């Protein structure tokens with residue numbers, strides 16, 4: 001096996017400071033892109049090396065637009081991560097995705113307006129990375145199989161619309177995203193998923209639907225309090241899933257997938 005598995009865990013809203021390691025060390029990393037959202041917490045979970053990072057900082061003080069996504073991904077790569085599993089609170093755009101449900105995302109629609117979308121703008125290289133599939137299919141399969149074995153219901157696919165925020169959507173916007181047949185809406189998936197791929201990291205997001213955004217007449221419109229309430233009520237499903245999935249990820253050999261991704265990145269450099 002060429003690569004030793006190390007798993008980055010990015011905790012989103014409601015999972016800002018998960019205390020899931022027995023023994024851990026804290027690392028403050030400085031990156032060419034500036035500071036990550038917080039110190040990175042290194043430790044072992046079920047015998048597997050992991051690194052934990054709070055996307056909005058452990059005190060939840062950084063809003064979606066201001067998150068230094070490039071520094072976060074760079075720092076996880078720098079610490080030797082090969083994979084990232086992330087959590088995200090999301091609004092449901094579909095009747096059948098209920099608050100509290102988990103969705104293993106497989107696509108996105110980027111509606112952000114004010115983000116640094118690439119790490120490839122530091123030197124004179126121009127890189128056009130094919131993003132499809134944005135989430136590692138193998139990682140998603142392992143997460144889905146593990147959820148099934150734990151009896152945790154998950155939706156196997158889902159497309160998230162990513163908005164700039166920090167405001168939530170209007171009803172017109174929410175209905176437009178529904179017309180596009182999108183499943184969920186959030187504010188942080190972009191550029192995290194893209195940068196992970198640029199960094200050669202295999203990435204998956206477990207999204208939790210926390211609300212019906214604002215399209216559904218019969219339900220209270222989304223607000224921060226109900227997002228956090230629903231997330232906290234259901235967070236055990238995500239932590240249990242992460243704890244069980246991590247040794248399964250570490251059991252597999254990933255040389256083919258990581259080599260393929262590295263080749264794709266090299267082939268994506270434009271040259272004349």
Ligand SMILES: CSC[C@H]1O[C@H](OP(=O)(O)O)[C@H](O)[C@@H]1O
Pocket residue numbers: 011012013014055056064087088089090165186187188189223224227228
């Ligand atoms: C707390 S409501 C909006 C907030 O929740 C989601 O955060 P994350 O993806 O980090 O779980 C959403 O994207 C917004 O940032």
Ligand SMILES: Nc1ncnc2[nH]cnc12
Pocket residue numbers: 089090091092163168169185186187210211212213214222227
């Ligand atoms: N309705 C919503 N819109 C955007 N981000 C969210 N995060 C959780 N619920 C959300």
